[in-house]
Amino acid sequence: MPELPEVEVVRAGLAPAVTGALVTGVTVFDERSLRRHGAPGADFVGRLVGRTFAAPERRGKFIWIPIGDGEAVVVHLGMSGQVLLRPLGAEIDRLTRIRIDIHHPELGALRIDFVDQRIFGSMAIDELVAAVDVPGDLVPTQVEHIARDPMDPRFDDALFFAKLAKRNTGVKRALLDQTLISGVGNIYADEALWASRVHYDQPTASLSRPRAKTLLAEVRLVLGKALAEGGTSFDAQYLNVNGESGYFSHSLNAYGQQGEPCPRCGRPIVREQFMNRGSHFCPYCQRVRGAR
DNA sequence: CCGGACTCCTGGTTGC
């Protein structure tokens, strides 16, 4: 699951190569990767060829590259998406779903390969609209409902705490709710909860303010650390635009560590099914606190 | 508002 750090690594890697580049050709190998585009592949190709990319932007796990005329190419990696930057003549991966040929004024001809095994990811051309909170900021309509991520300077901590207190749900569910806080997925949710000693099903409304602050701080810490290390690569699926993997898997404390000793107390980490996915935590360090 | 179930999907792994 590429989460904020992996997606940001992709955005940052894309930036120098695509900004100012002209789209010279587009090939759609699998139309299913255009699910969010809402029109056939020919429409996608026709509207993209001849356009010039501006600097790629990101919110949460969404990347978009403005192409002028109030439009942008929106990219979501889903579960298994990769965006690879390659020389024009490089070999094409079998799982490449979309290929975009570009010409950069300084770097020359390049190719962007959208590779996606599970096809939960997508590309789409979308209209840019004013952001709800800061009208000067433009976001694709598909991203309008996505909250700012905790690394965004405009992320509003007080607003987040207030919303959290009003929610009547478990804290992990809230962390994964992209309309409340974006960019966090299953891995970093488990890691941040472990670091702040909070149980995944702790009711949000019962979280004390100091605990909520600790949790948000740990979310930022774990995202920042992963970012510095180039993103997680625990199953080698997550690559930067150059096809290189990150190193964060070496420092996971809870995610995927079931049966291993908790790095804090030594008792075994447990994996439970929650929200149709695995939740990894230390049953000793992370207990539901404060009955009601 | 909330949560659960379901959908999209395929390749690596597991199990017989």
Place this chain on the structure above:
DNA sequence: TGCAACCAGGAGTCCG
């Protein structure tokens, strides 16, 4: 050795 069942889960939708 071969094959089938199983598992991974981001995000949207629908329903009770």
